[in-house]
Amino acid sequence: MLRYALRRLIWLPIILFGVSAVVFVMLRVLPGQSPAEIIAGQGATPEQIEALEEQLGLNEPIWDQYRVWVTDLLRGDFGEEFYSQKSIKDEFIRRFPPSFQIVMMSLVIGTVLGIGFGVISAIFRNRSPDYVVRFGAVAFSSIPEFFMLTLLIVVPAYLWQYSQPVGGYVPFYEDPWTNMRLMLPPAIILGIAGSAGLMRLTRTTMLEVLQSDYVRTAKAKGLRQQTVLFSHALRNAGTPIVTAVGTAFIAVFGGSIIVEQVLSIQGLGQWFFFASLQRDLTVVQFLVVYSAFVVVVMNLIVDLSYGYIDPRVRYS
């Protein structure tokens, strides 16, 4: 398993190199307004734009630009924002905590809800709890996240004069109450939205497992229902479920951009959003490489957890 993990880790830099090259070239080759034009603003003379491009290094041959960028990255120098000249590293450190918190909380909530309701649905197969859960899953995957988040702001304010806080992130260890008031409601919304697929998969896998011989044996020898359910059935349904948790993570990761945008939380998603509108190429390419890193590591964790859940899995 260690050897497998190491071999997978060797792929990590290769994938990141590939992603960085594709994004770098795409951002510069595809037709679109030059970032210098946007920064210089309307009515700027061609000379001013030219000077800005020179200053941003956009006139160099694309290969040289890429080489400089990658060697700087490897040295730990992430560059500066086009606009504010702020250090990308500092900005990343400032914006990372809220994004990390929202993604992790949503993932935990989504996983608990998805697996929990999936198991309930499987146990009560074709009885009312099953129908309610299944209808809920379809309904919640049909309501767009941005609509639920807007309702979160609008409905309590209209009905109860309670306003959902917006912006102003405070770390949990400094002020847990303020932090949770801001982060918990959107995390629940994002978690519910991400849990529908997980719930369906848990249900189908559990239905299969519950019909298997070893579950019947476990029941027959008089084990308690919880023991049968959680240590026999759920454990054997674990591998596909973990895969679905990985998929839910991708959904939540993307959804966090919408949350940060609607609730004006100064996280990485909001940064990405504004950077791409302003064509701040250094920020966009940095964040894409960062996202690729997160996605690859997450997949690695999912793959490695197969062996932990099901010792029969052999890595090769």
Next chain:
Amino acid sequence: MATIAREQAIVHEQESWELPAEKPFIVRAMKPWLRNPAGFIGLIIAVGFIVLGIIGPWIAPYDPRELDAQARFEGISWAHPMGTTALGQDMFSRILYGARLSLIFGIVVMIFGFVPGTALGIASGYFGRWIDHAIQRSGEAWAAFPQLIILLTIIAAVGPGLKSVAVVIAIGGLFGGSRLLRAVSLVEKHKDYVLAARAVGATEWDIVRRYIVPNVMPYVLVGISSVFAVAIIAEATLSFLGLGAQPGTPGWGIDLSEGSNEGITYPMLVIWPGLAISIVVLGFNLLGDTLRDILDPRLRGSMGDKH
């Protein structure tokens, strides 16, 4: 040869049988739907959406862009069935025109993404080998990233607008369609009728065209349902974020975003467009799930079926 001869004998024998009177086609066609009320509701919503998307502009009582300073923030009335917006525009007319925008977007994604994806999927399922590998690996790489991140990257390169959104969602539809059709063509490929066709000397192209394609067609409907659901949510989300349709365009995402400015005092400005999106997407989801259940009992486990 022996089995074919036996089948022919059976067919021959059957000709003399008295067949039970067949129920009219419409009754037979309705039967699976009546057993699946959820799917039936989905079908009605989907058909209703398509019809409104086509005829909406003719039945809309007002011009959706027409401003009326005298009639801002009006509630529900006979003159304005859904009230009016902050600019005094008729909400009902805007919702009807918004259905057209969503419908057009869905159709564009279907034609440029899902349809070629279907062809690729059949090719990749039936012929396999390198084409299969190439398509499936690219599809996996694509699905590994959140679509919103891909979209923001494309927007950083070419600028915002419905066109950029359509390109990304269409590529998603291409991979989604190819994965679905690959899976079902793989199953069909090993069935006896393909073997029989090959035995009587049909070329590979003939088999694909005359046997595989008609047999996987029903699954295309499943795919189209989910493509519409995804496309409608995507267009609304991106327009809401200000990356899709131009402000002022009658569209559900735009209306919701403009309504949210006044939403705390007039929540209905947010709720009408939000409901429109949710109901239509729910309709397509229910329809797709039910079609899948009817077509393939092994895939059962979603809405409205009895095991």
